Amino acid sequence: MSPLSPEALERLVAALPEGVVATxxxxLEKYRHDGANDPTAQLPLACVRAESTDHVVTTMRWATEHRVAVVPRGAGTGLSGGASGQSGAITLSTERMRAVEVDPASRTVVVQPGLLNAEVKAAVAEHGLWYPPDPSSVQICSIGGNLATNAGGLCCVKYGVTADYVLGLExxxxxGTVLRLGGRHVKDVAGLSLMPLFVGSEGTLGIITSATLRLVPAQRPAATLVATFPTVAAAADAVVRVGRDVQPSMLELLDQAAINAVEDYAPMGLDRDAGALLLAQSDAPGAARAAEVELVERAFEAAGALEVFSTDDVDExxxxxxxxxxxxxxLExxxxxxxxxxxxAVPLLPDLLARIEAVAARHGVAIPVVAHAGDGNTHPIIVVDTDDPDGEAKAQAxxxxxxxxAVEIGGTITGEHGIGRLKRDALPTQxxxxxxxxxxxxxxALDPLGLLNPGVLL
Known part of the structure; x- marks a missing residue:
């Protein structure tokens, strides 16, 4: 591609309201990195902070005319480099698109992509409803980013991921063509099922400007169980045992390194000597909740738990x-x-965690692990040793x-964060x-010029 002339960029600035295009x-430095902090991220040519679908249409028509790449961006909390700035490209941010409309009668909410996940939850809670997808970054991540990566979270072991709640998309x-797919109706098999193509496509096929999301009645108060184990292997065995008998609404794991990092950061009285900690919840109704708690306790004890604590106190x-x-x-x-x-798959969780430990030992790096253990999705966090001259190379290896x-045992290289730019080379192997x-x-077929988020996913 030939360099873009200043006059061409000025035409984009003139085509949009004052303050929408930042140059x-x-x-622009704010839009260089996303949550992955990829050191290869670059300063974009400009950032369009779209305030409407029309702004996105104008930008994409301009980009097509001038053959300029566009990097879609939500809140910038992504962890795979999918929104990293690219030299010569436009970053298109949806952070200013924040409309929300709740329809209690149909149990749906129509949201623009800039609204944060926590804000959607708060808006629907006013009507006694709940939007379940619950990433750990719930307070700072946007719905647009959740849709782009098909985000999951702490509740997905029972309630599913983002795609399970999408009824319609714009x-x-x-x-610059606008597609309007689905709507407020729950059942719709008219035509090819196109919506799943865009949910999880990381902005490589189109830019989501509105979504109609399915809601459920407000979650019941949950009972919480916390158990410590002598080893990660014992905790993983407990997860497998729980899965045979019950479906908790949450089942999370922290290994010893993660426990100690949390205690250093915000002391909470967690057991620093434990090899691993499991956090489980049950939100079953009435007497069924007590029965689920008992089944989880038995599974924890059978796997060799050092201590099991349970509470019905929601705040606790x-x-x-x-x-x-x-x-x-x-850990950051x-x-x-x-x-x-x-x-x-959950039965393979002990094997996966053992292999992660072996990788850490082989390369001499620290890899603390937290996990949505109940559905087999782990987050090994490789800490770069800056005191070691070979620390970066060891971490990358x-x-x-x-x-x-993960691929060797039939698993996946990403459960919810996406491929982005950081994992692109590993995708063909899976x-x-x-x-x-x-x-x-x-x-x-959808982006013949390859303008949308080049270098991501494919």
Whole structure:
């Protein structure tokens, strides 16, 4: 592509309201990195802070005319480099698109992508309803980003992931065409099922400008169980045992390194000597909740739990959940991290965790682990040792080997964070050449010029 002329960029600025397009370097610096803090991220050519679907359409038509790449961006909390700035490209931020409309009668909410997940939950809670997808970053991540990566979270072991709640989408394609898919109706099999193509496509097929989301009645108060184990292997065995008998509404794991990082960051009285901690909840109705708690306790004890504590106090339970949510920011205090997102079927969780430990030992790096253990989705967090001149190389090698370990046992290199730019090279190993070719055909059909988020996913 030939360099873009200043006059061409000025035409984009003139086509949109004042203040929508940012071109000053000090402003663009905010849009260089996402939550992955990829050191190769670059300063974008400009940032369009769209305030409406029309702004997105105008931007994409301009980008098509001038053959300029566009990097879609939500709140910038993504952890795979999917919204990293690219030199010569436009970053298109949806952070200003924040409309929300709740329809209690149909149990739906129509939201623009800039609204934060927590804000959606708060808006629907006023009507006695609940939007279940619950990433650890719930307070700072946007619905647009959740849709782009098909985010999961702490509740997905029972309630599913983002895609399970999408009834309708408005999407702007690379050439500025607007698609309106689905709606408030729950059942719809008219035409090809296009919505799933866009949910989880990381902004490579189109830019989501509105979503109609399914809601459920407000969650019942939950009972919380916390158990400590001598080893990660024992905790993993407990997860498998729980899965045979009961479906808790939450089942999370922290290993010893993660426990200690949380205690250093925000002391909560967690057992620093425990090899691992499991956090479980049951929100079953009435007497069924007590029965579920008992089954989980038995599974924990059968796996060799050192201590099991349970409470019906919602506020007390929330303190333990907060400890789990703090694991990543706590570990980030120790330096730059490479965050993995590998998963496998729950019966394979002990094998996956053992392989992660082996990778850490082989490369001589620290890999604390937190996990949505109930559905087999783990987050090994590789801490780069900046005091070691080979620390970066060791961390990168471990990053590759953790993904390889997941694929070797039939698992996945990403359960919810997406491929982004950081995992792109590992994707063909998991999918194989035939599936990669099919993916590229879909991309070519919807974005023939390759303008949307180049370098991501495919």
């Amino acid at each position: 000053r370097a000090e402003t 999407v702007v394609l690379a050439d 339970g929330e303190l333990f959940i907060q400890a789990r949510r703090l694991a990543l920011p706590a 205090q120790r330096g730059r991290v490479l965050l993995e997102d590998v998963g496998a 471990a990053f590759v080997d953790v993904m390889a370990a 999918l194989g050449p035939e599936v990669m070719t099919a993916n590229r055909r879909v991309k070519d």
